[in-house]
Amino acid sequence: MKIRLQILAILIAVTLLLFFVNFKLEKTKVLIIESETENIKHTIKIPQKKFTLSYIHSVQKTPVYEVFEIDEDNKLILKETTFSSLGVGLPFTEENGVFRNEQGKFKLTGLNREFTSIAIRVSPIPKHTIIIGENTHPLLSIVAPDDLVKIAAADRWMLVRRNNFTWKGLSEKNDGYQR
Known part of the structure; x- marks a missing residue:
């Protein structure tokens, strides 16, 4: 009986070791999209701390x-x-930023306007979408039309897979040091 417990303890230890060699806990920025009426909280990982809101x-x-x-x-x-x-509702001066025309598009840069959250009434007409890199997240795929959502940022601890671990990486020739 004692030997079985020792074997079980060793198996658990090896499993935990392999798990923590392949995974790590990482603090990550996320967007939290919270519905006012539907009690929905959706989280989107923002690895580069940057996103685009399009409409x-x-x-x-x-x-x-x-x-x-x-x-x-x-x-x-x-x-x-x-x-x-x-036109109406769109900026046209360099108020607190730099206004220019780039390839037929108007761009206002250098704004640095701070918000703790953004409130949006989601509708099919403006097609509100959050873009993160190449990934798009239409808000209507998260909440119902005419719902009021609050978008805010937060820190979350996430379990992520280590991409750089290989058994070959443990060999003497590939120990991470340049010779």
Whole structure:
């Protein structure tokens, strides 16, 4: 009986060792999309601490792209806005930023406007979407039309797989040191 417990303890120890060699706990920035009416909380990982909120402008009917960065205090910092036309509700001066025309698009950069959260009434017409790198997250795939959502940033501890571990990496020739 004692030998079985020792074998079990060794197996558990080896399993834990292999687990922690392949995985690690990592503090990661996330966006939390919280529905006011549906009691939904959706979390999206933001590995580069940067995302874009895109939508169709209600008056101009053209796409708008707002680029945000997440700071260490989890504030959402509006860094730049890109849009296709000038008109009601769209910036047209260099107020607190640099306004320019790039390849037929208007771009306002250097904004640094801070928000603790963003409230959006989600609708099919503006097609609100969060873009992270190549991945798009339409808000209507998360909540129902006409729902009020609050978007905020937070820190979360996540278990992530180590990409750099290989058994070959343990050999003498590949120990990570340059010779």
